[in-house]
Amino acid sequence: MNKMPTKLLDDAVDAFMRLPGIGRRTAMRMVLHLLRQPEDVSERFGKAIERMRKETHYCLRCHNICDGEICSICSDKRRDDKLICVVEDIRDLIAIEHTLQFRGVYHVLGGVVSPMDGIGPSDLNVDTLIAKLKTENISELIMALSATMEGDTTSFYIYRKIQQYGLSVKFSVIARGVSIGDDLEYADEITLGRSILNRVPYETTFAVNAKS
Amino acid sequence: MNKMPTKLLDDAVDAFMRLPGIGRRTAMRMVLHLLRQPEDVSERFGKAIERMRKETHYCLRCHNICDGEICSICSDKRRDDKLICVVEDIRDLIAIEHTLQFRGVYHVLGGVVSPMDGIGPSDLNVDTLIAKLKTENISELIMALSATMEGDTTSFYIYRKIQQYGLSVKFSVIARGVSIGDDLEYADEITLGRSILNRVPYETTFAVNAKS
Numbered sequence: 001m002n003k004m005p006t007k008l009l010d011d012a013v014d015a016f017m018r019l020p021g022i023g024r025r026t027a028m029r030m031v032l033h034l035l036r037q038p039e040d041v042s043e044r045f046g047k048a049i050e051r052m053r054k055e056t057h058y059c060l061r062c063h064n065i066c067d068g069e070i071c072s073i074c075s076d077k078r079r080d081d082k083l084i085c086v087v088e089d090i091r092d093l094i095a096i097e098h099t100l101q102f103r104g105v106y107h108v109l110g111g112v113v114s115p116m117d118g119i120g121p122s123d124l125n126v127d128t129l130i131a132k133l134k135t136e137n138i139s140e141l142i143m144a145l146s147a148t149m150e151g152d153t154t155s156f157y158i159y160r161k162i163q164q165y166g167l168s169v170k171f172s173v174i175a176r177g178v179s180i181g182d183d184l185e186y187a188d189e190i191t192l193g194r195s196i197l198n199r200v201p202y203e204t205t206f207a208v209n210a211k212s
Numbered sequence: 213m214n215k216m217p218t219k220l221l222d223d224a225v226d227a228f229m230r231l232p233g234i235g236r237r238t239a240m241r242m243v244l245h246l247l248r249q250p251e252d253v254s255e256r257f258g259k260a261i262e263r264m265r266k267e268t269h270y271c272l273r274c275h276n277i278c279d280g281e282i283c284s285i286c287s288d289k290r291r292d293d294k295l296i297c298v299v300e301d302i303r304d305l306i307a308i309e310h311t312l313q314f315r316g317v318y319h320v321l322g323g324v325v326s327p328m329d330g331i332g333p334s335d336l337n338v339d340t341l342i343a344k345l346k347t348e349n350i351s352e353l354i355m356a357l358s359a360t361m362e363g364d365t366t367s368f369y370i371y372r373k374i375q376q377y378g379l380s381v382k383f384s385v386i387a388r389g390v391s392i393g394d395d396l397e398y399a400d401e402i403t404l405g406r407s408i409l410n411r412v413p414y415e416t417t418f419a420v421n422a423k424s
Contacts, residue, residue, distance in 0.1 A: 005276055005277040005283060005285075005305075005306070006268060006277055006278055006279045007279070008260075008263055008264045008268055008279060009264060009268060009277055011263070011264065012260045012263075012264035014260070015260040018253070018257070019242045019245060019246075020241060020245050021241075028303055029232060029233075031264065032301065032303065033231060033232050034261065035265060035268060035277070039265055039266060041230070041265075042264070042265030042266070043262050043265070043266070044227065045227040045230070045261055045262075046257075046258035046261040047262070048220075048223045048224045048226070049224055049227065049246065049257055049258040050254055050255050050258035050259070051220055051223070051224075052220045052224035052243065052246070052247075052254070053246055053249075053251055053253075053254030053255070054251060054254070055220055056221060056247060064217055065217040065218055065221055066217060066218055067218045071217060072217065072218075089244065090217065090244060091240055091241070093217075094217070094240075
């Protein structure tokens with residue numbers, strides 16, 4: 001299955017195939033697309049990837065991506081640095097930023113505890129989080145992890161760590177429930193069950209809607 | 213929807229989004245994947261794309277991809293250069309090469325006639341094909357285009373050109389029919405109908421099977 005017209009094409013297809021979810025056919029389609037474009041498209045593409053990896057650093061405070069030492073969120077004086085939202089990765093951080101509903105800072109774990117994938121707490125940025133809680137006067141930690149076994153395990157691990165060190169910080173988890181705009185009859189039972197258990201006063205939802 | 217932590221990340225995501233079938237989420241997934249890998253992975257990736265585009269040329273004879281002037285297929289003396297298989301693009305050429313059933317040479321059109329997409333015969337490598345037929349003693353032209361309206365139109369256009377110039381060349385089209393291994397009841401009516409009209413003597417299929 002490896003009869004490419006030239007070695008160069010082969011190398012480019014191989015490079016694409018190393019990306020997640022890209023097979024040989026898709027890789028080939030992308031390479032042929034680039035071949036049809038003017039030369040500078042490929043050049044800019046290649047350079048953008050190289051520079052991105054070489055010049056991107058991680059924020060020393062929250063492990064977000066940045067081009068200096070401290071990211072734009074951590075260095076923003078208007079944000080509440082006593083309120084920390086814990087996320088799995090930068091994609092989740094970006095998603096929360098898009099909501100425009102959070103004015104605290106973040107802590108990027110870089111993953112969730114997943115024994116199946118061989119990821120333990122030591123592979124995550126948990127130590128720096130605990131260090132921050134010990135040395136600074138953090139008021140609240142909001143766990144914004146996926147509603148999966150792995151996400152829940154990670155939240156529980158951090159919760160236990162906090163108890164273990166006797167740290168006094170408010171520990172909360174983002175609300176789980178029926179998505180806005182969803183038909184109740186199509187919601188899965190677990191989500192629906194949780195949304196009844198975690199019901200909130202009607203005035204609260206009204207306040208949230210009014211704000212947005 | 214464009215709140216990226218850094219400009220560099222944004223540039224890399226944009227570069228990926230220019231590829232066919234890649235949206236913002238997928239682009240982001242790829243960029244974050246590259247960020248997690250060692251630096252040389254991104255460097256090799258970027259370099260492979262740049263070199264591929266810069267150093268890839270098209271064969272002067274058949275428009276296949278090559279690193280010199282004439283591609284490895286056209287310059288292969290063991291192949292029959294009187295037998296030309298006409299294909300839409302390099303992907304189809306590679307697919308036919310994989311079958312190991314064709315020992316002639318190719319002619320890559322670079323597309324098919326598609327008025328909907330604004331692609332006319334003048335946008336394709338038809339002139340060089342006609343020139344080849346006029347000046348060389350080509351024995352047979354095998355049209356291996358997709359069984360679509362566009363593919364059929366293109367075949368017909370070339371067929372008319374050949375008649376117009378009074379060229380004596382055998383003009384054939386690859387067989388259409390029920391895929392090998394397919395259940396008859398699931399084949400579509402047009403394919404099944406064609407496969408009955410274009411039935412072949414039983415001995416022929418036997419010979420093909422024995423060869424492979």
